[in-house]
């Protein structure tokens with residue numbers, strides 16, 4: 342369970358990125374965050390693992406308030422998946438998956454990248470689970486396709502059995518078919534572990550297909566919070582502006598830009 346209570350964020354330059362955000366995300370929910378560029382999606386996600394400190398309000402993960410003091414204990418329970426995968430490209434797939442376990446190992450082990458046997462075994466199991474083959478384990482991450490790299494990103498995010506997974510535009514760099522495969526995988530992995538997911542997306546059609554719930558931000562405020570079926574064209578045009586039309590509801594911003 343993840344709660345945001347009256348969250349606000351004003352950056353030092355005066356930009357107000359979030360204002361009065363109240364959300365209660367129940368355990369195991371796949372919650373998609375939509376909203377135009379600059380609406381505050383990444384900022385919201387980053388407040389959960391302390392990458393952004395809210396200016397006001399309170400966040401709790403599993404009932405534990407997120408504070409500077411509690412963060413070291415909370416971080417290992419939060420997995421993160423990035424738009425650009427954020428893998429160490431020169432390192433092997435296995436090492437990249439194990440890197441997700443760094444918050445749970447001692448400093449000297451982290452320094453030497455020495456992981457206990459149970460974590461190495463878990464990494465092997467996860468590589469298989471996310472649809473990669475055993476021979477991928479020793480391959481450099483740079484030798485994988487984008488979709489395969491994001492599979493590694495998902496395995497890395499789940500290695501510590503997180504209670505919360507933050508996915509910031511996890512499919513923005515992938516083509517539509519691979520995007521669906523990756524979101525289906527993310528949903529299946531989180532379902533299996535009853536992990537709560539906060540996933541920002543630009544594609545409304547994918548949000549409607551995969552989300553248990555959609556939260557849309559506009560100018561840092563919650564402008565929609567409801568079921569995917571209720572996020573219709575009217576709601577979309579309220580949030581994204583009148584430029585969005587029925588035919589565009591299926592297109593990604595990048596596809597629109599090209600069209």
Ligand SMILES: Nc1ncnc2c1ncn2[C@@H]1O[C@H](COP(=O)(O)OP(=O)(O)OP(=O)(O)O)[C@@H](O)[C@H]1O
Pocket residue numbers: 352353354356357358376377378379380381382383384385
């Ligand atoms: N470190 C920062 N300093 C100042 N302003 C920032 C900082 N990070 C984000 N912002 C601003 O906060 C607002 C929200 O940004 P955020 O990155 O959360 O939006 P977003 O919804 O994730 O956008 P996108 O869809 O483009 O990723 C924007 O106006 C952005 O310019």
Ligand SMILES: [Mg+2]
Pocket residue numbers: 382383384509
């Ligand atoms: Mg963003």
